[in-house]
Amino acid sequence: MADRMHPHQVQVHPSTRYEGGGMKTLLPHRGPSTGQILAIVALVPVGGTLLGLAGLTLLGTIIGLCVATPVFLLFSPVLVPAAITVALAVTGFLTSGAFGLTGLSSLSWIVNYFKQGRSTMEQLDYTKRRIQERVADATATVGQKTKDAGQAIQSTAQQGKESARATT
Template sequence: MAERDRDRDRPHPHQVQVHPQHRYEHLGAGAKSLLPRRGPSASQVVAVVTLLPVAGTLLALAGLTLAGSLIGLLVTTPLFIIFSPVIVPAAIAIGLAMTGFFTSGAFGLTGLTSFSWILNSFRQSSGSVPEMADQAKRRMADMAGYVGQKTKEGGQEIQSKPPEVGKTGTVRT
């Protein structure tokens, strides 16, 4: 038993374990290892030269906007505190009105989309709406004829049965 366990733990000749050899020579190269081996292409240089001023301008505008927003907030905070009994209910009313307006629009858009989808699915399934109406009328007429035939057969079956006489002597149908 111990020999079997030892045989299982030993690597078999057909099993090969490969350990990659890591070379750490590139760490000593410094910034050269981070740059590509060949230079950037002309299109990359043009893209960087073109986009750098645009990105810088947009970043500067974002900073100015943030600074302006903070200054405006610092100036208006005392006004918000003084007029808060009026501003808070007005903000709530405006918020609820806008929520209702957007919800109404969303429901209307959803309803129109649903009707459009249903109409398109009907058109694709059988051609057009008038043809579908004619087909529905035919189906209803066929069903009415079928129900009428079954009713007639049921009436004939009832008439062909002899009446049964109950224990009290009355005739049951």
């Protein structure tokens, strides 16, 4: 009784195995495709630039606050410039965070793109083949209709010639 398998038991075998981790597990085994290389070339500089802008904006905001704080203490009765400076500081922090999140999400998109691997490329190839088949079918249909129209014109012209000969 113990050696019988019950129908509700399921055996799960993972399709991927651990190969030591690192970037090797994210990349396909046959090497990156042209589309993947173009994605890296386009998106890594964008992500890096956005992260750099986030850092520069954060640094500028902190320096601005360090310079403006003593001025606030010396000229505390002047509230309008203080409010403007605080508003600019908040804007700087929010801008820095937005650049940082955008840069990190770009890099995260790259990693997810490589994790999907070939399935996306296979879907694109399938779609391309389907479009080519439909274009070929449409071309054959148009060619047949053109041929039929030409034959109809030719038969009409032939009938016109025969009726012209009959009247003369």
